[in-house]
Amino acid sequence: MQRRDFIFAATAVVGMSAMPAFAGTKEWEAVLNEAKGQTVYWHAWGGDEKINAFIAWVGEQAKERYDVKLEHVKLASTTDAVTRVLTERDAGITKGGAVDLIWINGENFAAMRANDLLHGPFASSLPNWGLVDVTGKPAVVSDFTLSTDGFESPWAMAQLVFEYDSKVIAEPPKSLSDLKDWIKANPGRFTYPQPPDYLGTTFLKQIAYGTMSDPSILQQPVDEASYADAVAPIWSFLDEVTPSLWRQGQAYPQNEPALGQLLSDGEIQIGFAFNPGRASAEIAAGNLPDSMRTFTFESGTIGNASFVAIPFNSSNTAGAKVIADLLLSPEVQARAQDPNVLGFQTVLDVANLPEAERVRFEALELGVATLSPDQIGPALLEPHASWMVRIGQDWVERYGVAQ
Secondary structure (H helix, E strand, C coil): CCCCCCCCHHHHHCCCCCCCCCCCCHHHHHHHHHHCCCEEEEEEECCCHHHHHHHHHHHHHHHHHHCCEEEEEEECCHHHHHHHHHHHHHCCCCCCECCCEEEECCHHHHHHHHCCCECCCCHHHCHHHHHECCCCCHHHHEECCEECCCCCEEEEEEECEEEEECCCCCCCCCCHHHHHHHHHHCCCCCCCCCCCCHHHHHHHHHHHHHHCCCHHHHHCCCCHHHHHHHHHHHHHHHHHHHHHCHHHHCCCCCCHHHHHHHHHCCCCCEEEECCCCHHHHHHHCCCCCCCEEEECCCCCEEEEEEEEECECCECCHHHHHHHHHHHCCHHHHHHHHCCCCCCCECCECHHHCCHHHHHHHHCCCCCCCCCCCCCCCCEECCCCHHHHHHHHHHHHHHHCCCC
16 A cells, blocks of 8 residues: 555546546457457455355456456465466466466565566556546555556455444444453453464554554564564563453464454454455345444554456466456446445545446445445555564464464
């Protein structure tokens, strides 16, 4: 998310015109022609049935509109796809790779860029790029402080929100300090996924922001000389709350669905997600009571964008670009934001869309548990990837448990 020093020249159309900048061009027509009949292997996390169903629906649209077949290669971890591409590169496979598209951000993007494993730049040449809200949502061109430089295309915005049952908790915590007090006063009723799970790591980032004396240093690479002193407050916080966690911190849920299940089962009373619409979506699905609500901290919570990237040796680069562009279309973005589908936040500049497309978003009922844009509060910048590599490793040594 969050370095603002890079903006694609093509984004000048945003604010002046909501029409895609490259639609109908000979270059894009050539991409569409090449993509016909291709099968795109999209390596994406497969741990959520709703996301899996959404990707399947995107595949139906791609086949119907562009004669591109989409195969969802379901991952337990994005690093599996990164490792696959790196292994192919080391084996001299520079064409015909097994991975065409990856759902990616953060450390995995940094690793692929550092190893020259990505095709591009390509994002600003997508017809729907002109609809993306680069100015209002700078996370769409900056990934964990690293400029995307067009090597990945955004498709969803996310921000950490906490979930609670308003019938059980009348006044939710307003800060990390308040949450610490609540955890200690309600032993066994809070936990977080075990790092290196992305959501567990996100909670560690939130602790860093709430405890470090100067969290602005998180925007720069780790300074080994000052690292121990800088992160000491994180460990002090965790040392204080861990005995009061679910199962006394002797066990942790593995991922976001597992954490959500603990909340649904009533084993914990405050959960959290990186999707502000998750609680409303779960209410709509009958998995959470309609008294469930969400909150953020007054000082803000971690926010970022999800991206897709194309490996340098993709077998179906044209088809991958078609999928990336389709994900940016207002129809697909509005469907993703529907709490009955995913509840994801859009990357588009909705206010500047043509009326017929803007209506798609205005007609959405975001759900009783979803905070409105003016309620959700500030999105805190993602730390530089090097911080979470070190903090994650240290967490495993200090608190990690066998699963």
